[in-house]
Each structure stands twice: as C-alpha cells, then as structure tokens.
Amino acid sequence: MNAVPQTIVPETRHDEENALLEVRGLRTEFRAAGGTVCAVNDVSLAVRRGKVLGVVGESGSGKSVTARSILRMVPEPGRVVGGEVLFEGRDLLGLSEPNMRALRGSEIAMVFQDPQSALNPVLTVGYQVAEALIVHGVDRRTARRRALELLQQVGIPDAERRIDDYPYQFSGGMRQRVVIAIALAGSPSLLIADEPTTALDVTIQAQILRLLGRLRDELDIAVLMITHDMGVVAETCDDVVVMYGGRVVEQGPAEMIFSRQEHPYTADLLKAMPRMDEDGMRRLPAIPGAPPDPAALPSGCAFHPRCRLAEDECRTTVPELAPRGGTGQAAACWVTGRGAAIPPLDRAPADGGDRPGPGGTSLLSVENVRVNVASERRSLFGRPDPVYAVDGVSLSVAGGETVGLVGESGCGKSTLARTIVGINRPAEGTVRVGPDGVDAFTGAGTRPLRSTVQYVFQDPYASLNPRRTVRQSLGEALEMRGVPRGARAAEASELMRRVGLNEGYLDRYPHAFSGGQRQRIGIARALAVQPKVLICDEPVSALDVSIQAQIINLLESLRDDLGLGYLFIAHDLSVVRHLSDRVAVMYLGKIVETGPVDAVYSSPQHPYTVALMSSSPAPDTTARDRERIVLTGDLPSPKNPPSGCRFRTRCPIGPLTHPERRICAEEEPPLAETPHGQLAACHFASEMAVLS
Amino acid sequence: MIRFLLRRLPSVVFVLLTTTVIAFLLPRLAPGDPAAVAAGPEATQQQIAAIRAEMGLNRPLVEQYFDWLGGLLTGNLGESYQFHRPVSELIGARLGSTVELTVAATLIMIVAGVGVGVFGGSARSRLSRFTADATSTGMLAMPPFLAGLLLVILLGVTFRVLPISGEVAVLDDPVIGLQYLVLPAVALAVPMSGGIAMLVQSSMDNAWRQDYVDLAVAKGVGRRRITARHVVRNSLGPAVVAIGIRFGEMLAGAVVIEMIFARNGLGQLAVSSVQSADYNVVQVIIVGAVVIAVVVQLLTEIAMATLDPRVRLGV
Amino acid sequence: MTTDTETTSGAARRESGGAVRRYLAALRTPRGAIGAGLLGLLVLLAVLAPVLFPGGYDDQGDNALAGASGAHWMGTDELGRDIVARTIFGLRTDLTLLLTAVPASAVIGTLMGLAGVISRWLGAGMQRLLDVILGFPGIVLGMSVVLVLGTGWSALFVSILVIGLPLFGRQARAGLQVEQEREYVLAARVLGVRRRTVLTRHVLPNIVDPIVVNAAVYMVVAVFIEAGLSIVGLGIQPPIPSLGAMLNTGARYLEVHPAYVMGPGLVLLLLTLAFTLLSNALNKAVLRR
C-alpha cells in the first residue's frame, strides 16, 4: 500500500470555534493472530455544539469502533494507534484513566444499539440510572430522585411505579428510553448514539428519534449519531460523515450531501435505496460487489472495485479527503476531485420492458387462518390459554404476483409464513395451494404444498447448515424434486448461475460466503424444487443497503423470468412498495388494510398504515419537516389482545383522542372496501384521507 | 415463588416416587435372598422361612411396597439386619457427623471456589489469570480421596499439626471439633471448588463481554464497581446452580472421605451396609440421599430466583 | 445480473465446516496440546504395558513392600509385585473401562435424549427417568449397582454408564430443541425432507459437538467413580489392578511405603488432568466459536 498522505481536517470548516469534539487522524487497529486489521484509518470529524453529526456507512465500515475510540472503550485486542480526540480542547487520548472515567457519563455519554442487552438484567432500572450519578459523586437519595425525574423526562409512563422494575419487564422501546435516561444522567454535553434505533420498529424508532430531537433542543446536547440508514440521517442530522472501509469518504452539511454527492459511493448508495414514493417499474441501481473486509482492504481507494468511475489512480493511491465547493462539504475521490461530475445513473427498466402482469389464478390462498403459539406443554393446571399470534388472516397470491406483508415486529408475520409452509399448524382455517386449491394440511396436500410453496429465510447466516457444502444443500433440494443423482450437478450449476453466483463455489461451505451470497444460495435452494410461490420472510432486512438492492433485483428478475408469485414479508415500507403488486398491513395478528400497492400508498385508509408510513424515515432532507404521526406505546401482547379494534390502544383517531368513540372498544371493525379500492378494517376509515 | 414451587412439584414428586420404587426393588433384584441375609449366617432353612414370613416377603410385591412406603412416610424405617437396631436410630447417630462434614466442605467450596473464580474473572494480568486457571484446573482434577491421602501424609504424618482420624462433634467442643473437621472438609471441597471456580470465572469472562458492561463503562463506572455490581452479580447464578448440583456429589464424596479419615458418618454406614447386604439401611440411605439432593436442587432454584429476577417472576 | 465479489466477514470465518478440523484446533491451544500429549502418553503406556512389563501385573516375589530400587522403581507391593508395572496395568484397566463405558453412556444417553423424536410421551418419560438418575449422588448409585451385580468390572461399567446418562441425555435433548428450530432445519422440512433424514443429516451432526465435550468432562468423573468405589472396597476384583484398587490397598501402607499410594495417585492425577485440560480446550474451541 502506498504511504498514506497525512490527511488533515479540511481547512474550510465552518464554525471551527464551535466544535465540541474534534477527531483528527484517528487510527484504531485490531491485532490478531491473523494479522492487523485497521478498522479505523485516519478518520477526522467534528461535532458542533448542540448539533447532530450523523456517521453513516455499511456494516464493518468502522463506525462503532470510531465511537468507542472517542471514549477509549475499544475492545481487546483493539488499540488506538494514532490521532487526536479533542474534547473542548483537551486530548482525550492523553488523559489518565481516572480522569477519563470521570469524563465518561458526565461529559460524554453513550447510547448503544441493542436495548435488549445493554441493561443489566439483574438490577432495577432505577438503580442503573442512579448508578450513573452515584459514580460521579452524587449521594444515593439524590441520585434516586434524579433517576425518577430522568425516567419521566425520557417518557417512561408511570415512572414512580416502574422505577423498581427490572429491564425484562420493559419493552424494547422503553428500554432504549432507559438507556437514554442513563446517558442523560450526568447532563453531558455530547451524546454518542451508536445505531440507537436499528433494533427497533419504525414506529418505535420514530418515538426515539423524536425524543432525541426534543432532548437536543431542550438540553442543547450535541449528538454523534451513528447509523446505516440514510433516512435517519436525513431526518435528524445537521452534518454527515460517510464512512467506507474504515475511512471517511465524504462529509459535509446534511442538506448539501443529500442534494449533491461528491463521492460516487454516497451517490450510488442513495440511489440504491428503494423509495416509498416511487413505484417499482424499474430495477434498483445496485452497487455491485460487497463492502470490503477490513482485514483485506483493496489498495488505493477502497471503493474502487465497486466504483463505476474508477481509474488507474484509484487503484493505487488513497485519495485525500478534500474540500469541495466551499460549503463545508469534502470528499475523498480522485475523479470528482478533478471536477468531474458523477453521471446520473439511469435506472435500467425491467428486463424486456414492462413485466408481464400477474397471472390470474391464485396459487396460494390462505383462508381465515388462526395460529396458536402457546406452548403445548401441559402444566399441572391443564393446558395454557391459547395465544393467537395470527388471528383470522386471509390472503392469496397468484403466479407472477408479489404480495407485500408489512407490520411491526411481533405482529405475526413470520408465524403466518411458517404456517403456510407447514412448520406451524393452524388452529383454524385452511391453506390451499396450486391451481386446484388443494388443502395443504390434508395427506394429499403435502406434496403439492412442497412443490408449490418454498421459503426464503431472513437470516442468511442461520438458514444454511454450516456443515454442508453448497452442493449438498442444493442437492438435498433437488433430490426432493426427484432429480436423478446424475443430473443434479448440472442442475446445481444452473441454479448457481441463475442466482448470480459462480458455479465454482459449489463445493464450499457457507462460512466462505458473505451475507448477500448466502442469501442467494438460500434462494437457489428454494428454487431447486421449481416452486410456484416463494415466501420471503424479510429476506433483505439483515443485509446492507447495497447488497439489499442486489437481492431485490434478483428476486424481481426471477419473478419475471419464472412467473413466480411472492409473499414478501418486510417491515421496510419502501422495499415493499418497490416490489409489490398488492400489499397487506398486519397488526397484532390481523390484517388491517390490504389492496393494490398504489392505492394503499397513495391514500392509506387505516390509521395504522398512515402511522407506519409517516414513521418511515425518507432519505431526503427536504421531507424533514413533513407532518408526522408518531404512535404512542407499544404493540400489545397477543396473549390478551384489546377488545374491539385491536389498534384502539394506540390509535390517533380512536378513543385515545376521541373518548366518545366507544364503538372501537366494543366492536371489531370488519375489512371493508374503501372508495380507493382497498380493504381497511377501521370504523372511521374515511377520516385518514384528511390526515395524510 | 409459590407458583414457581408448584410448577416444580410434579416432577419432584415423580423423581422421589421412582426413587422409592428403585430402592424398594433393589434387594429383590439382588442375587441374595433378603430373608437369608436377615437371618444371619448361622440360620437354618426353617429360621429363614420364618423370617421370610415375618418380613412379609411372601405377600404381593405391590402390597409390600406400599407397606414399606407407608413406613418411610411415618418414620418407621425398619430395622438393620446387621445391628438389629432401628434404621432411624443408626442414621440419627451418624447424621451429625456427615452434616458437619458436608456443611464445612460446602462452606469451603463456596469460599474457595467463588474466591478463586472471582479472582480469575476479575484479574487482568496474564500471570494472575494463569494462576487462577492453573489453580482451578488442578483442583478440578484432584479427586477428593487423593487430596485426602495427600493431606494425611503431609499434615498428619509428616508435619503433625492436625488430627487425621476420628472426630469430635463440633457442637460438643468447637475448638477441638473444628480441628478434626478441617482436613476431611478440605479434601472433600477441593475438586468441587475447582469446578465452581472454573464456572464462575468463565461466566465472569462472559459477563465482561456483555453490552451492559460497556454501558456501565460509558457511565463512568470504575472497574472495581463493575466487577462487584455487574459482573459478579450476573455470574453467581450459574455458580449457585453448580453448587446445588455438586451437593449430591458432595454426599458421594463424603463416603470416601469418611473412610479415609475414620469418621463414623452416613457414608461409612452406607459402605458397610452394602458390604453386608443390609438392605433396609441401604434403601433408606438411597431414598434419603435423593431426597436431600432434590431438596438442595429446589433450594438452589430458589436461590437462583432471588439472584435473578427473571427466574423469580417466572419469565 | 451481478456477481458478488468474494469476501467473507470475520464473524463468518470463525464458524467453520469440517468437524475434524475444529477438534484439531482444540489441540493447538496450550491446554489442548498438553492434555492430548499427556493422554497420548498414558494411552501409549497402557497399550505397551505387556511389552514394557513382560512379567505382567501379577509377578509375585518374595520381596514384599520393598522400597525403590533399580529393579523396582517405586518398590514392590505387599505381594512383592512391581508397583510401576501394576500402576501401568491399572491404568490400562481404567482406560479400558473409561473408553468403553463413557462412549456407551454417551451413545445411550444421547439416544434417550433424542427419544422425544419418536413420541413426545417417550421423550418426556425418558427425561423423567434421567431426572431420577440425576437425583442419585454418583457413588450411591454405584453402590446400588454393586448391590445388584456384586463387585467387579461389570458393576463399575454399569455404574459409569448409568451415572453419565443424564449428562448426555439432557444435553442431547437441549441440543435437539435448539437444532430443531434452526432455520436450516426448517428449510429442510419445508423442502419436504423426511424427518429421519433431517435428524441424521442436519440435527445430529450439530449435537455431536457438545456431546463430545461432555464425554471428555465425564471421563474425569468416571475416573472418580472407579477410584471412589474401589477405595471403599467395591471396585474391581483382584488380582487385576486398577488405579483405584491400588489406592485402596496402598492406603493401608501409607506409612511404611508411601510410594505405593504416590505411584497410582500420580498416574490418576495425570489422567484426570489430561481429561480436564482436554475438555477445557475442546469446550473453548468447539462450543464457544
């Protein structure tokens, strides 16, 4: 590798005197037996007082390590090997450990990604909040009083009573609030939030983001917000730093970056994201390849193997982060540095123009299915009460058609999908498969079910047996289709080509593949039995944006080539919009709205759909100030769902705001047709048109 | 808590009942004739026959079982063939000795095991971690009887500082009694402490990697306090379980240790009863050992529940 | 259509395919290397015992309870037999016992744990049975076995086998429950692969690892059981030596002839140490990936 030019923070920094935190030339390495990984390489950034700096980048780009380096919390065997971290003028890297400890929590606080594990399960939340004060010298009584205030401040309802509860008694969103309360305890001037909402649902994410925004305004805290979601950045950040392969590739004020990208990576990344306001008539412009392994970074510009503008220089020399256009923006790219503009990416139309419309006959139909997920173990007191995770759902999928299924985590999407393929048994209702509508749960239905419907799993790491080669995994599927042993090799190669993988990889084990590649293998396995319908359970939610686009494109082309029908489960509304012909919105085991995708997205009729849509962040700073409906509270438990309309406990137009609407609590609204052509289950459906 | 105990009740009852069935069947599975054994070596055939009738061995098995079980429940544990004494008396006379031994060993095990474990789990220098590792591995690999023999050679024969045989009840004379107790208790506790130490250390290592430790660091909590409040607290659960499970092993180990240190405890009684096929005694000891093991297991779970709120509230 | 460039993430690289390779990885750690080396040495000694000591273990002589000498490195026992020879033959007995009884226990225990596959009731019944066995403190169970079978090899074998069942049975059941919910298992079921095939192809190989680790852990316990029963006089029958039986007799001559206890004691300690180290290493390498 060439000598790294000593990149300094770009000279043209606005409000330089305003910087609360300034990181200069930070390098953090992990020394392991296999060699040294430079996870953070010459990173410089600045957080202004009272402002939000967003750090974005795909998985492994070094965001978390940067954050931890600032607080000197790099895990073993990591070491900060260079650079400066100036906080209010002091270099944190030079502080003694006791001084550093005094500073953590009191001046700089941190919020972690996973609220499930960030709280100590055996201590009460109140204690955990108070501890943050106690260690900084506050006496117990005062600390507890302050803890209560803080819990109230972050919006824990009924905080007096819940202060002595344990973390597991809280929902994910509530826990994240507690974590934020802990962070606020020492009245810090800087809050580092490492993907604070990634593990949460959009509705909860909106709540948390709103909370963070409020706190910033009220307490004037500066925030370093780490995220991989451009939408979150667009909605919350003042400044942006884009990271790739351990380096900053572009930085600048948020509006500038979203309006004009100076680095091809930023530009392509934004384009690769499906958008809620665009239909899916064209393929997504995916960035080829996958993010680099920090242990083996490409020489020169780390992005060059995937860059459509790459030149020879890019392959050999690392570009400097240089200011662009005097607006505080800076980028590290040789090509754009010479003034070349990034050519607009023409979105390729779907292969062969418009795709064939969905075939008319339904290949899969679910009728009134209810699924009981209560454990079947008998206790001393007889069987436990049933828990219907899916409570009377009907839908159908035709050949070549994509039906999107969206809803919050825990609403029963996976349970429905698993029931369709026979992993769970329905308590009531039927699943019919094939053109003849054979009942899948009769003896005669098993075969048609297997050959008609296949499943693509969410987690590409868990869905392949680590002990079996790709050939073995595919071979098993081919065997099920009845392909004779001799013909399997050829078929397997054909499948690999089909999903865009090199057939030479057939004899490798799954661990040798990246997440995106594994997902392709999972798709290939599902295709091996030549199904008519694929059930995709969040197939892209575990993948990086650039890989997500590749997989979506793959699914689309398969659908068009093979005439497959999809039941596509996702919680990302824009992905569903991009892919689907029809969409169903699920809430607590029931479908609350369903209909053609355009109708639902352009004029949602159910308040829940509206709330979901307005909670989804859009990667566009101009949409920042749009009117938004943020739901309160959490998804109730399917163990005892609310009476009447299940959504009434959170509904913005229900009894919460209109106490006179008693019907919502008394009567369950049926799925009824609306003027726009979709079905919605709301007593006051027409009202939403006004709101949206 | 009560709900929790109720939930465990059926399986506990099942285990105990099955144990009584097994214990009851043992003499009937064994090759010897219990009546002949009871009658003693010099008995004639008629005497044996008379005894068989007296013992009720001619009656249907099920009836015999329920009689026996009824006896157990009402405290009528039968009579030893060997000593012609009520089993309850034999056991009563030896219970104290074994309880002393196991309680002392358990205390040592908890102190040494948790001590070494916490030391290893909170140590940062390579040397201290290695020391902790080596200590716990060594202890784990050391069988109690070998530890006992080595202690006898070292402290009882070479340097005579502690008595190596016999016993004096601690309650009668604490100073002397404790001296008699030290060596056997240490010998018994050694391997168990090794296991506990390893467990504590590895669950502490695990706890150190948890996100809540990161959060505590980010809060500004010092390392000592993190160890005490966050890491140790979360690591004691597995240790408590292990201590509970090892209590059964402790009873088993006591058998051998009592032999070596000439303590007249239940272990000795068990061995001599097995050697002389004194079934009535063996049966009661088996049932008793299982009852104790099960009860300790339950206590363990209760302790777990106090340590970990998730267990307590049945999540 | 695009093709992924080939990259693997760090996390992905850590889990790996070949089972043998992972077990070998365990041997490359210091613990694993020492443990395996030690065990290898002991096994070698045991195997070569008849060659090293052509006189066998029962070569009685007039010179009883003699101290160390050129002919007898650790002296002789009460019947004038070489203690070293008897120790090594005792090791042979122990190893034979361990290496047959422990695997038998592992296999039977695993099958009991997996019985739930055949029917839920059978599985639950087996678990209860294992609970009962678990309730018995080890040596007490061993004594019960001795009561029924009399002392000797078969009683030791059965004791070790039975005492280990809950360890393996519970492990297998827990593994089964986890593995059955794995996505790749569900994937196979969705494909329509038969239950038995799913079990043998996807579930079992992934249960094997913890079972192997537990078997190594249990080896130590099994040594304790053999020695424990032998020490209280319920072990193997003379004149065949076992480490425990030698300790039992040797303890009678603790004063006149400490080497009598030290020899078998040391070998026993090395044996348990080897298995302890090995199980630690396996545990780290195989289970905590």
Added chain:
Amino acid sequence: RSAVEESGQGGGATKPVRGGTLVTTVAAEPVPGAYFTGRPGNIFWCRNVLETLLILDENDKRIPLLATEWSLSEGNQTFTAKLREGVTFHSGRPFTADDVVFSFEREMAGDGLASFNGAMEGWQVKATGEHEVTITSPRPLQEIVWPILDVTPIIDKETYQGLDDGSKVIGTGPFVWSSYQAGTELKMTRNDSYWADGLPYLDGVEITVIKDSTAELAALRSGRVQIAGGLSTVDTQTITSGDSFDLVAHHGLLYGMGFDVSQPPFDKVDLRHAVAYAIDRDRINNQVMGGLASSPSLPWGEDATGYPAELANTYTYDPDKARQLVQKAGATGAQFTIALHNQPVPRRIYEIIARNLSDVGLRPSPRELSIADFEPLRSTGKLGPAYLIWSATAGLPPALMVDALTELRPSGNSQNYSDEKYARLAQALIDSSDESTTATRLRALSQKVLDDAFFVPYSITPITNARASSVRDVVIGRYGRTFRTAYLAK
C-alpha cells in the same frame, strides 16, 4: 488448644493404679446379639460385661470366675461346678445356679448365634444346689467342656432378649454396658458392686469402631486410643516396632480352602491334592500374616491332645508335583470360581493362591461376596467349586472342631462331602474318653482328612493386637479380653 497434643500420653509405672478410662478401637462393629460365639467386634466388651464360669487365657490356663471349683466324673461324662456366692447381676439380682441352667439351655437352643450347640446335644444341665450345677452328657467331656464353658457367658434371664439389639445388656462382669450406638461406639463404666473387692481398677472402657486399618493406626499413634483390634498385621508390626506399643498375639484363626466335591472339577481327589501342593504357604505367611503364622496341612492346633505332628507337613509347596497331579486329573486349563469374603486379607490370600493355581495350569477367577451373602451359601453348600474361609475355631479340641467347623462336619458340610468312614472316624474321636485313645483316633482321622483333602488348611495365624505399653494386666480370652484387673500405668 490442639487436638493433637491433647491426646498425648505419659510414660510407665508398675503398680496397679485406680481410675482412668481405657479407650479401644476395633475394625468390626460390636454385635451384642452374638453372645454365645466369637465376633471380632466383641473382643473388648463381651467378657467385661458378660462373665463366664471360667475363662481360658491365651495359654489355655483355666481362670475361675463365676465357678470357684469343678470336677469331672463317671468316665468323664459328668461335670460338676461350685458357683461363687455373693455375685449380683448389674440389675442387682443375685446370681444363682438357675441362671447357669438358663444360660446353657438358651445356648443349646441355638440362641445368641451359638456355634457349639451341636457338640452339646443330649446334655443335661441341672442345678444341684443353690450354688452348684451338674452337667451330664452322653459323650465324654474332658476335651470339649472347657472351650464350651469359655464360650458360655451367664446371661440374665429377665433381660436376655435385650441382648439381640444391644438395648439391654446385663451380666455380672466388672463393667456395666452404659451407652451404645450401633456400629460406631460403645461405652462401659465400672461395676461398683463387682464381686471381687477393689476391682476393676479402671473407671470405664470405651470402644470406637474404626474400619480402616490406617486410620486405626493413626488413632493409636495419636494416643487417642490405647488398644486396637483388627489392625492389619503389617500395621501392627509397624507400630509395635517402636517402644510405646506391644504386639499381643493370641489364639488363632484358621485359614483354609474348601471344595465342592460333588461337582467337577473338584470331584477328583487328585486335583484337590494338586491344590494342596500348589499353595505357597510360606508366601502367605510372609506376605499376609507377617510371618507369625504356622503353615500346617491339618486343621487342628498343635497343642491338641495327641496331635499327629508327623502328618503336619504332608503338603508343602511343590508346584511340579501339583502340575503332574493336575494333568493326572485331566484338569489342565480348568476354569472355576473361588468364592471369598470381600475383605482385605482374604483378597490378598486369594491373589497368592490364584497365582499359585495358574502357575500349575488352572484358571481360577474370584467371586467376592459380602459376609452376609457368603455365610448362607456356605451353610447350604452353594459356594461353588472352591472357596476360601477363615475361622476362629483354630486351637479348639479336634473333637469339638469336627462339629463346630462346618467344613469338618461329617454331614451337612459346605463341601457336600459325605463319606461313611470319615463319619465313623469322627464319631470315634468324639467318643474317646482318654488321652491315648484320643491320640490314635485323631491320627486316623487326620490321615483321612489329608487323603480326601476336601478341606485344605494353609494357615493358622494368631490374632494380633497392638496395645499401648501403659495398659497392663489384661486377661486375654478367646472370645474377649477382660479388663477386670487391667490398669493404665501412669
């Protein structure tokens, strides 16, 4: 304080001293129910609580206790004894001739695990005065009456049932049974109204059960106990090689091997002879018995009346001869089990014998049995092809042994051996009423035992105990010590 120091002990003086408690330890537990026979666990209490008419010490000297004088008459078929007056039981009840009659009747009825009741068949025991009893027997008594008197303590007819479980143990002895924990501990206190004035010297005697020889040794050495019964010979020798402990050897145990002569392979007398030649008796003596044993071919003690010393060494270690005999019997490679007690000494003997037998071409394997399992099989002759026994009958008069030792009984023996000539010879010995006839008849019987070799003795070993030198004047009987005159020297 230190437990090690506290139990330390002082040096010696010679005059009897009053006071002190003697602490003893035994490896086997006391069995109060076995009052008419010997048990290793009973040696330290039985003769101190339950007294006999007379006691035979280790030299077979008759020491009068409850009988003051005695005589034999009518062709040695009548025995008369004068009883001591002024003796009371521990309960306070005076001792009379009726108590003696009662005790003998219980014994003949087989109570108290009586083992000589076979030899007492036909006895008439009568009170011929308040303090005189007369025994009349259909057979001569001069040989057998002494050991029978020695084994027969006088028990209290009011409480004798309490003897079975030790709940009530009442006798006339110098010590009173005071506290008992079955299997672990027994305490006796001085009988203040003992018939001999000033005796006993000791305030009390304690017995603790320590099953492990090494632990017993440690207890001795630490001074916690003063006498140990049941130490292994090696341990006894270890401790008595210093100067503060004495080795006490007395009476004896007979070790031998029996065969089921009704079944192959030991239905062939040649094979039995082979075994008799194959056993390395010296090795057994040196390596198991500490060199203290004798290695006779005959079961009788050397001081038996008319002992045929020239036959005593008929069988000596001769593996070559043994091998030939094995071949002659066609039994080379024969496999069989040898039953034995699961105790250390029998195990070691087994190891030597098994080695000896495999050296001559046989293939024995062990069958270990607990005493409780072993004895019923022994009394019913079901121990299998061969077995090893040990018996406390060593040194008893042969006329008594042929009934008392199961292996020598003419019928109902453990070897399923029945031979008319043997039965006749045995009965003749029993019926002999004078020394010279006894001698000729014993020789004839001995020859028959050697020829048929249905029971092969290989060792007669004195019972050894270790005793602190400070313990003086203990009377050693076959069935127990009496500490009536014992004292602890300061």
